[in-house]
Amino acid sequence: MITHCSTIVEQSEAMIMSAQLSLADQITLELRADIIGGRLLPGMPLVENDLVSTYNASRNTIREALHRLGQEGLARYVRNKGVMVRRLGRDEVRDLFQVRRTLELQAIALSKPLREYQSDRMLESIEAAELAREREDWRALGTHSLAFHQHIVGLMRSPLFDEFFTNIVAQLRLVFCAAPDEQRFQAPWLARDRYIHDRLVEGDKQAAGEAMSLYLDDSEQMLLDFLSRPSHH
Incomplete structure (x- = not known):
């Protein structure tokens, strides 16, 4: 009965949080989720009229959402073309990986023995990625692998870091989408994700960190290599 009550409380809190978000906030979150899910790709136009219709929102609300997406580094205004999903280059990739090293390696270094729910979340992402590999859905594999790394950062139990890293993940997704051969790019990482999880389960933080x-x-x-190719200049 206590568990049931706590679940109701958690659901109520989630509803309150949702109610506190403005419509522009909610649209921004949905657009970001579409980027992470690989449904919005680099260079795609974010057409104001279409978004007004899709979200049944005013132009001002849509403009505010697009402005926020720009602040998050996920969209940019292009003269004579309007707002487009952003393409990232080599400098941005280096910066993203500097952030990843800081957060993911720190999360592992400071982690306590994995709790069952933490392990379960990581395994869910790994197993979903394995199913995507069987379907040869390389974009979905990349999305599930990124979710695994969000769970790594989640070991720090910091809502601020979680929110920040979700934006990093969205930017990484935009880089992944630029890979000329997603299968070749995504295939190697799945076994490594599982290895890192298994070392964390064993409590071997040093091996997991290395x-x-x-x-x-x-x-x-690998990302810098394909961004160096002439077609990406």
């Missing part, structure tokens, strides 16, 4: 550090080095280098 594996994560190498993972981030390799991922960054």
Whole structure:
């Protein structure tokens, strides 16, 4: 009965939080979720008229949402074209991975033995990524792998870091989408995610941290390599 009551309280709190969000906030969150899910790709136009219709919102509300998306580094205004989903370059990739190293390696270094629910969340992301691999849905695999890394940062139990890192994940998704061969890019990381999870379950933070550090080095280098190709200049 106590569990049931606490669930009701949590649901009530979620509803209150949702009610506190303005419509512009909610639209911004939905657009960001569409970027993370790979439904909005770099260079896609964010057409004001379409968004007004989709969200049944005023132009001012849509403009506010697009402005916020721009502040988050996910959209930019292009002269004569309007607002578009942002393309990221090599400098942005280096900056994103500097943030990733700071947060993900710190999260592992400071982590306590994994609780069952923490392990379960990571495994859910890994198993969803494995199903995506079987379907050869490489975009979904990337989204689930990013969710695994959100759970890594979640080990710090900081809502501020969680919110900040969700934005980092959205920007990473925009970089991943630019990969000329998503299968080649996404395929190597799944086994590494599982290895990191297994070391954390064992309480071997050093091995998990070393594996994560190498993972981030390799991922960054692969992204920088394909962004160096002439077609991306």
